Amino acid sequence: MVSHSNSKWAMAAATALSLATLAGSASASGKAHTLDRHGYVKRTEVIRLTSTGTGTTMVDNGAPGRGIGDQIIITADLFRRGIGYGTEGAVCTRVSADTTHCTGTFSLRRGQVTWQHLQTTPVGSPPSDFDLAVTGGTGAYATARGYGHVEAISQSGGALTLYLVR
Template structure:
């Protein structure tokens, strides 16, 4: 197994360690889904997460490089109460770029996401957005994005902006 710094894992998997912040709101949203995507009901979900596992797979040449993967699992909480789980896989596609996809399994269904992020290895990424790519159950027709507001080894901040 590849030895990678905690920050390297965090940088590649920020969403998986994210905690949803209480400071974001749809009214202060610079990418208002109602404006961008037309009419619909916007639901904002804020959660916190606790990592339950991280595995780094050293693919290809020995050491950090293209093709390496990071697999993450996390427990999700809403207002301090258990609210679901998350699973994600990030693959290094360039020297400092990862392509990540994952799913939040929530009480009313699942929400899938994806993002491409470039940040220096070993440096946690700053604020960024991820694309909501689909869902199941109550989220079967959902679209939108999630805003990752802060990152740390122990967690971060994330708000899901979902248009139904």
């Protein structure tokens, strides 16, 4: 059964994940990190964006009502300094009464960045600030790894900072 929901939890989850949960400016820090095992200099690129949710769909899998296997599908527009910068798509699957496993992709101007995280949140509460793992990418982000920090979560949007090591 698929249902569209405007519940606080669904909207907050959408916002939190839209980087679901992202804003500000994108810049390469220019600071070299240690050499990797092949002798290449690693650099961290910091990208700040804001997000605005464009859709949230709840899928009730298994037994009727909230339970393991239920999913939240999330889409969002991403902005840099108020100008459209990309989109995001994510799917969160409930893996226990108060825990979801989420995977998603940010489609940015220079390529895509994939991510995932496991979030435990008390039932009925929106997720709070959290980190997510960058799991890969394409285009300019093909060798990226690192993490993102999601913050400033509200029902209308969120902010995310990506720390990409390349």
